[in-house]
Amino acid sequence: MTVSITFLGAAEGVTGSRHLLEVNGTRILVDCGLFQGRRDESRERNAHFPIDPASIHNIILTHGHIDHSGALPVVCRDGFKGHIYCTTATADLSQILLRDSGHIQEMDAKYLRHRQEKDARKKGLPIPDQSFTPLYTVEDAEHCDGFFQGISYHETAEVAPGVTVYFTDQGHILGSAAAHVQVKRSDGSTLRIEFSGDRGRAHMPILRDPEDYPESDIVLTESTYGNRVHEPIGEMENTLAEIVHDMLRKGGRLVIPAFSVGRTQNILYHLHRLRMAKKIPHVEIYVDSPLSMKATQVYAEHPECFDDDTLALLTAKESPFSFPGLRYVQSVEESMTLNDHPGPCIILSASGMCESGRILHHLKHSVTSPRNTVLIVGYMAEHTLGRRIFERREKVKIYGRTYPLRCDVKTLNGLSAHGDRNDIIASVEPLKDVARRIVLVHGERTQSEPLQASLKERGHKDVVIAKLGSTMEL
Ligand SMILES: [Zn+2]
Known part of the structure; x- marks a missing residue:
């Protein structure tokens, strides 16, 4: 039986979260985000989805932020036939955020066309015929609605034969969750993989504090602020x-x-x-x-x-x-x-x-x-x-x-929705003798490398930084 994760985004960087879990060839995509950054570079990277959407069995979505959800309209338009499993609040929030993103994509394409025409006129050249197509449209975003399968926190869903998921609260934005995936192996044992999504902070307004992670064999944790400590919320x-x-x-x-x-x-x-x-x-x-x-x-x-x-x-x-x-x-x-x-x-x-x-x-x-x-x-x-x-x-x-x-x-400082270095360290501390590997994702090298060193100092034996495009056999 083969189980692997391929890091298709948010590895050695913070945007474009996409982790491909493969169990005996069945593909489950965990998060389906857009790359964000400089306009031309992002456009180039987002234009080519790295795998055939039709080959994805189901998608697990941790929360609605566009760097985790923003490529869903592309995948749903280009052949994906499965479900998008997430919390019910994430399903509702994603639907409005994706429409807004579709609108931004349409505006972007118009802007690029405008820039192209202006450049041509300036140089006295004929205006090119080829126009810019948006990455996706508001209509494409609306088409995603029927794919969402909202479930409650702690409710289990089967995402592939012998593969289940349930969500725990991450207190990051409304509906945000960590995904706990269990894979039944042919010898009867269970492999437990934790995908953190984005982890929030305790004592923030409105949302509940992040929950402790369930016991897991492999933990993929975000490391956005792996080398930073926030100011207290206090005053x-x-x-x-x-x-x-x-x-x-x-x-x-x-x-x-x-x-x-x-x-x-x-x-x-x-x-x-x-x-x-x-x-x-x-x-x-x-x-x-x-x-x-x-x-x-x-x-x-x-x-x-x-x-x-x-x-x-x-x-x-x-x-x-x-x-x-x-x-x-x-x-x-x-x-x-x-x-x-x-x-x-x-x-x-x-x-x-x-x-x-x-x-x-x-x-x-x-x-x-x-x-x-x-x-x-x-x-x-x-x-x-x-x-x-x-x-x-x-x-x-x-x-x-x-x-x-x-x-x-x-x-006003102190309103960040991401946990800091101390929060991340505390979140994996109880798993020290349980998890056999911690994988750092969703963080620049300047953040993930010092975090890796700190976790090793604290006795975590195997802490690795995920490499973009690499595959890890589990
Ligand atoms: Zn987020």
Whole structure:
């Protein structure tokens, strides 16, 4: 009997999670993500799916983030006939995220065509006939809906003859899970393989803390922050209250660029809790991003994923996602009217790094006045507008025009959805005498190599870093 894993993505890097489990030739794909990074390089890598989708028996999906789920529309369009096993919350969240991704792919293809035409005109050359096709479309994403097979945490499903899976909670985003796969061998023994997906952190708002991993023979664990320790969550809520009071004193607005899934809901949770505890007065809050609104709806529909604190905050009239003063902005027209909003207010909008979307309008109308505040709540990659605001540059460019940056810029740290080095070490510690091998995936070398050394120092005998494209016999 042969069992193997081939690392088709998120090995020696953090995006494009795809692990191919083969049991006697039957193929089960664990996660089916997109590579993300520089536009041209990502396009090149995503354009060629490394195996024939028709040869995949079933897919196991750990959570809805696009770097784990984003290639599903390609696979479902190009011949895959099986099921996508995941938690019910992940199924719901993935469906809206994949549609959004389809829209981005369509926009990307248009942009590339536009660039091609512009280049040709500049050089006085004829405009080429060949156009760019999107990696997939919104329609392709919609086609995935029928493939999802949502199950509860701890419910077992058979994904191939003699191969089962069940999910445990990872507390990373809504519905996120680790996948525990059991393979019945012909000699009657069982091989237990743990796929971590992305591991969250304890004591984060809304979601339950990550569960302990079940006893396993082989553990594939993420290593995103294998060499970093996060700041404690501790004082964060009080800092947020101070920022709100400061905004009220100045009579301006507080603009928060935030990712639609996870970060937006966490900020709402804290604002609601501060309101309930009367630590901040009534203040108008606008969530201005269609994707954030849809994602928040999915959060509200899945209280089975909430921790006890969040369940206690749900009352007949209020929840962290629906309370007096909170408004979801639907239309572009309504979004525009916020620019003339007379009094202080809080605006949460996407995208998270200020690269596109409605947040740009709000920044354009806010950055020039010292009465306003921009609050940074997440990582801002280099070369993004968010990074330039975070660095308090004197001037910033928005929609091609330069504006002086006169507003206040504040930062809230400690909201990362990934566990740090200490969290990862603690998660595998109980498996020291059980697991015969730990495989580090989903991490840059600068993160996975120091983690590998630390785990070996702590007595884990066999710790390896997965190599992209390699196959490991189990
Ligand atoms: Zn994730």
